[in-house]
Amino acid sequence: MPRVADHDARHGQITDAVQRLIVRHGLAAVTVARTAAEAGMSVGLVQHYFTAKDEMLLATFTRVNGRFTARVDELVNRGEAEGRTIAEMLRQALAELVPLDDARRAEFLVRLAFADRAAHNARLAAVQRETLVGIRSRVAQAIDNGTACGEVAQGIDAADQALQIVAFTEGLALHAHIDPDGTPKPAILAALDGRLGRVFTGTCRHTQPG
Template sequence: MPRVADHDQRRAQIARAFQRLLAADGFAAVSFSRVATGAGCSVGLIQHYFPDKDALLRFAYDDAVSRLGERVRVRVRNGEAARLPVAEVLLDSLVELLPLDAERDVEYRVRQGLQAQALHHPGLAEVARRAGRDLLGYVTAVIGDGVGRGEVDAGVDTGLAARVILATVQGLADQLVLSGADAFPARDALGQVVAAVFTGNRAVRDR
């Protein structure tokens, strides 16, 4: 019996070869022929799954965002199962956005590279808006949960606090890539900003 192709796996294989090239060499250096070499397939196979570069860009962007989101969800599930304070769960999950290892460094570079393209690409802009909206909604909801549990002051503007925290995450990520992951304790820096919102939680503030 002939082997049935795993189309989802092949799409992911191609998209991740594209991501590695984008992270290593920048957007302008990426071509279907180089992606084919990196993915170990033919240009024709890539065109079978992605009729043009725009389709590949959108899928690759969505794939990077989805993998990041899954790791955040795992962190949240583990933290909730361990009955950690809300602030600590938030901090552990947001650390996944920082390029602290090779995998997260590639994802950061892919997100940044494709987000820049999204300024002039409606399909990528849609992915960027959805990812940003989902992340903002998550952080805002966690802060709201903190209000309910007494970890956050009732007068805090949860949406504004979420934006400040996310802006800090982005700034730290940029600094890590420019100065190196060992240049400063990024998790501790982020922890201070989270602790400034979760003023009732000493577990994060004092460690």
């Protein structure tokens, strides 16, 4: 167990260093040598875990996605315990994709760097596609759940709406990154509410009093 824990800790130490380099200097600054210096370890130790830049980027992207998924799961669990509507929980989950604070901005920059690299790397592109499909699938499931409880009208195409909602959210994220002053948090959340309000038009039977 200690060896596994040490391996995971080293792995996380390296990917966190990659993320910091991307945030401060961009993807071009990420090299094995610079990552080693940023992580406070030897080049040889970094190469023990990762032999190439793409491997470090993939691991960092995977770590960012893991953090996002964990936060969303926590939001859903807390929302269900508090009796929140599906629309409210989905709005909170989607907002985690938007760079509204330093932590989410750092993660957004990693996703942006990964997208740039994936444009010319089939392996990374496959992971990027799988990740996107997974996010759309979770949104579609939320819409299906909304249909089952009455928040969403019958006959709504969940997959089609999920595609539109995720694309809309990614557009907001890009605007928030490029022009943060012009897209403040209240405006972002209001935009998400407006888009979701076009799908979640009803009231959940499970949250109605009595």
